Amino acid sequence: MAENQALRLEAVGKEYRQGENHLVILDAAELTIAPGEMVALVAPSGAGKSTLLHIAGLLDRPDRGEVFVGGVACGTLGDEKRTAMRRQAIGFVYQFHHLLPEFSALENVMLPQMIAGLPRQDAAARAQELLDYMRIGARSAHRPAELSGGEQQRVAIARAVANSPHVLLADEPTGNLDPTTSGYVFDALTALVRQSGVAALIATHNHDLARRMDHAITLDAGKIVPFEMD
Numbered sequence: 224m225a226e227n228q229a230l231r232l233e234a235v236g237k238e239y240r241q242g243e244n245h246l247v248i249l250d251a252a253e254l255t256i257a258p259g260e261m262v263a264l265v266a267p268s269g270a271g272k273s274t275l276l277h278i279a280g281l282l283d284r285p286d287r288g289e290v291f292v293g294g295v296a297c298g299t300l301g302d303e304k305r306t307a308m309r310r311q312a313i314g315f316v317y318q319f320h321h322l323l324p325e326f327s328a329l330e331n332v333m334l335p336q337m338i339a340g341l342p343r344q345d346a347a348a349r350a351q352e353l354l355d356y357m358r359i360g361a362r363s364a365h366r367p368a369e370l371s372g373g374e375q376q377r378v379a380i381a382r383a384v385a386n387s388p389h390v391l392l393a394d395e396p397t398g399n400l401d402p403t404t405s406g407y408v409f410d411a412l413t414a415l416v417r418q419s420g421v422a423a424l425i426a427t428h429n430h431d432l433a434r435r436m437d438h439a440i441t442l443d444a445g446k447i448v449p450f451e452m453d
């Protein structure tokens with residue numbers, strides 16, 4: 224891949240048709256995110272934020288254009304290869320942690336690695352390392368219900384990068400936290416992105432967080448354009 228392109232959207236188009244209605248969500252949209260770069264996606268409700276994240280995350284296919292993940296063109300991949308690519312090369316973080324309640328923090332971070340075929344011991348070592356990095360290593364035996372909201376979200380972030388993905392997609396990753404906790408979790412997320420070299424696209428309505436990223440973008444009539452903050 225081009226050194227500076229962990230995620231690239233090239234001339235991406237997406238429309239929804241419902242009866243007479245014809246909704247253009249993405250129109251020749253262009254986006255490139257380099258390894259270790261953080262891009263804020265700040266878009267009003269209904270502008271197409273989820274559509275963009277789903278297309279970048281290979282959960283949905285564009286009508287036109289191409290998505291490159293780690294330099295690989297994903298448009299022509301069959302369903303099985305896309306799923307494998309999604310599991311290996313893309314990490315997701317949501318507003319709510321979606322951790323598995325019956326497993327410990329460590330096991331939650333081990334699981335995606337074991338699904339990818341890593342031996343249990345190696346997965347455990349990597350999971351502990353990531354939890355330590357997220358400053359939650361001492362809580363690795365706790366189940367999600369025994370963790371605070373900020374701690375749960377740290378585990379979810381560690382899980383998202385467990386397979387060393389090229390791309391991290393996050394949808395309001397601190398949206399459920401109070402401002403102080405949100406700031407701490409965002410600090411940990413930033414350190415992890417910089418250290419791991421994952422390319423991060425982070426949807427947020429929080430302008431303070433958006434300001435702390437490398438760029439902020441928004442959607443305007445289907446185009447991806449810079450978001451101007453006041």
Ligand SMILES: Nc1ncnc2c1ncn2[C@@H]1O[C@H](COP(=O)(O)OP(=O)(O)OP(=O)(O)O)[C@@H](O)[C@H]1O
Pocket residue numbers: 239240241246248266267268269270271272273274275
């Ligand atoms: N499968 C679909 N069929 C028809 N219209 C859809 C479909 N999915 C989304 N839309 C419409 O496309 C537009 C963009 O949807 P999307 O979910 O991407 O918005 P969003 O920016 O993520 O909004 P929010 O922040 O409220 O979740 C909306 O007007 C939505 O109603």
